[in-house]
Amino acid sequence: MMKSEKDFCGYWLKNIKTFKSQEGEIFQASVYKDNKKIGFFSEDGHGGPATLEGIKQYESPEIITLKEFAKAVDRNPSDESYHVFIAKIADTILFNRKIKRLCKTRIVFTYKSDPKDNYRTINRVFTGTGTAFKKAMKKQHNKIVDIVYNEEV
Helix, strand or coil: CCCCCCHHHCEEEEEEEEEEEEEEEEEEEEHCCCCCCCCCCHHHHCCCCCCCEECCCCCCCCCCEHHHHHHHHHCCCCCHCCCCHHHHHHHHHHHHHHHHHHHCCCCCECCCCCCCCCCCCEEECCCCCHHHHHHHHHHHCCEEEEEEEHHHH
C-alpha cells in the first residue's frame, strides 16, 4: 500500500529536491504539519547536523536543530530520531513517485512473499482489474499477488 501523511501523524514533505553528496544521496524539503508549512529541512551531506529553518512557532526565522523541533512538537528530543523520521517520509514520497511513473507504462505489483517496499514489473500497460491480474498470476505462476500498485494510482 502506498502511504500518505496520515501514516506520519500529519507530517509531510513537499518540494523535495535530492542531491548526490560525499556521503550518498541527500535531500531538502519543505516540512508540513496538517497541510501547514512549519519549516524547511536540509541536510548538508558532509556529516554535519541536519537542520530545520523557520518554524512558525518560533519568533525568529533562525536555523534550529532537530532537537529543538522535537521539543516543539512534543516528541522524543533525539536529533537522530527526527532525522530518521523525516528521512522515512522522504523515502515514502520518492517511492510513491517512482511507482506512479512506472505505472504509466508497466504493471507494478508485489507477491506476498516479497520483502517490504520491493516490487516487480511487467513491461505491459495495465488494463482490466487487479482481481483479474491476481487470478491470472496465480494460475500461470502459482504465486499469490499481494498488491497491484496500478489500482492505487
